[in-house]
Amino acid sequence: MNLILQEIRKKDEKVFKNLFDSHYEPLVLYANGYLFDIESSQDIVQNIFIYIWEHADTLNIKTSIKGYLYTMTRNKCLNYLKSIKITDNLELLDFNMNLISENVVDSTSQEDKAIAYLQTLKIIDTLPERMQKIVRLKFLHNYKYSEIASELNISINTVKTQLKRAKIRIIELVVSILILLQIYQ
Structure with missing residues (x-):
């Protein structure tokens, strides 16, 4: 199991903050490549991190946490685009x-x-x-x-x-x- 996820499950705020700090900006840029809207991209990425913090106990990440973050970002962006009928x-x-x-x-x-x-x-x-x-x-x-x-x-x-x-x-x-x-x- 991923060590970062183990620590987040223990509610280690420092580990979570490091994860957030190291991946937030690249994920926002990645999301913006789909949405072309920086504010919506920021919202989506923030919600992903909130989800990870709140649901760490039930997450089953089979890839790397980085791969999981990018996949989740892509899926959230595509769902968002569907919701606004693009x-x-x-x-x-x-x-x-x-x-x-x-x-x-x-x-x-x-x-x-x-x-x-x-x-x-x-x-x-x-x-x-x-x-x-x-x-x-x-x-x-x-x-x-x-x-x-x-x-x-x-x-x-x-x-x-x-x-x-x-x-x-x-x-x-x-x-x-x-x-x-x-x-x-």
Whole structure:
């Protein structure tokens, strides 16, 4: 069993504070990669630590505590997005993790991954204006393809094509950023 969890079960506040201090900020950055909302990200991570403190006796962590924290953060973020009805039919929210694990060396640090998430937001701002509008309508306002087409007076196929192109551009730029981060380490 995890020694940290054993100490938290004994209500050792110092061990808990060390766990919190060492993981809070990276987890907030990780959560923000899904939510793009720093306050909600902070709330989710704080609630995770509260949950761990209050339920330490019943937790059964089979991985490392760090792995557990990241998995719990991801799941809470996805549940939060579902609760506010954000859809991700093209899996843009999840593509960052897949991209990092499949296309970039797995040694990329959590800090570098967090930087890549933040850069994704900036990358969206660099897309052509129409493409930005389509991405935002689809993923921020939960519009259907037909609603976007009607709103922008374009065809549904144009909407689909623009979303696919946006995804490709975002992936290419995120990979470039991660490669640069690895070169300059």
